[in-house]
Amino acid sequence: MRLTVVMPGSSDHLDLFRQECEQWVGDDTKLEVAAVGEAASVASRYEMAMAAPVLLAEVTRAADAGSDGVFIACAGDPAVHAAREVVDIPVMGGFQPALLTALSLGHRVGVISVLPSVVPIFHELIRHDGLSERCRSVRVINTPELSLHDQDTLVDHLFTQASEAVAAGEADSLVLGCTGFLGAAALLQDRLAAHGPYVPVVDPTGAALLALHTAVRLGLRSSRTTYAPPPVMTWHR
Incomplete structure (x- = not known):
């Protein structure tokens, strides 16, 4: 192939x-x-x-x-x-396959991305697929200068938003809304599980x-x- x-x-x-x-x-x-x-x-x-x-x-x-x-x-x-x-x-x-995977793993899906400018874009993509009822939460870490190599800081920012989304009942599964979050999905998933119930985190790539x-x-x-x-x-x- x-x-x-x-x-x-x-x-x-x-x-x-x-x-x-x-x-x-x-x-x-x-x-x-x-x-x-x-x-x-x-x-x-x-x-x-x-x-x-x-x-x-x-x-x-x-x-x-x-x-x-x-x-x-x-x-x-x-x-x-x-x-x-x-x-x-x-x-x-990067988004549609991740969203559909997350929908098969939990009822409510949350998205975490980079900047406020992408929030309406994700809501438009979600509406296009007719999934707004199950995916209402789009959060951002709002850190435009974050280095791809600074993985620890990246996961810290993601964990803050992810844990708040889960605690607020916004998400049963999560999608990372940036293909630049390299290797972060598994690390975030493990950290969430260490601090509460297991919540799947889907890597878009x-x-x-x-x-x-x-x-x-x-x-x-x-x-x-x-x-x-x-x-x-x-x-x-």
């Missing part, structure tokens, strides 16, 4: 993210990981819109090159629905890659009644 991971933004943490992705796939999977675009982050509608053209171009390139599936590595799912219209292979973003692997193994891709190819347009001067 051949899977492509497309990371929107700069390649500063590409090697680190490649290692993160490789732990989720088996020896039977060839993984290609690429960073596209120049944005330092993709944490707003504007940044997602600016990233979309290069993401779509890379998804198309991967499909044409023989990839079996593509993971757009951002929890905001930028360009995912558009990409499904233009290629005949499964395309996953792992959920997306495993969902992609499953779709490929089952011979599935997006429905053409939902994702019809764009009509061919002829332009006249």
Whole structure:
């Protein structure tokens, strides 16, 4: 199996993210990981819109090159629905697979992400899937300068928000709403269990890659009644 991971933004943490992705796939999977675009982050509608053209171009390139599936590595799912219209292979973003996994593990799902700017974006994604009744809690650590390498501090911030969400009855399972929270899901899950009842924490990268692997193994891709190819347009001067 051949899977492509497309990371929107700069390649500063590409090697680190490649290692993160490789732990989720088996020896039977060839993984290609690429960073596209120049944005330092993709944490707003504007940044997602600016990233979309290069993401779509890379998804198309991967499909044409023989990839079996593509993971757009951002929890905001930028360009995912558009990409499904233009290629005949499964395309996953970081959020939907994680959300659906969390819904199978607990009744109420909470999301924890980075900045206040992403809160309405996640609520829109949740409403799009008709899941607002079961996923109402979207919290953020609000730490834009947090280093990906400072894992202890990251987990401290996540634990504060997660424990408050669980204590308030907002969440029975949790989704990490950022693919940059590298390796944090298991650590957060263990810390929550050490201080209270077990609450599953879903890693968006792992959920997306495993969902992609499953779709490929089952011979599935997006429905053409939902994702019809764009009509061919002829332009006249």
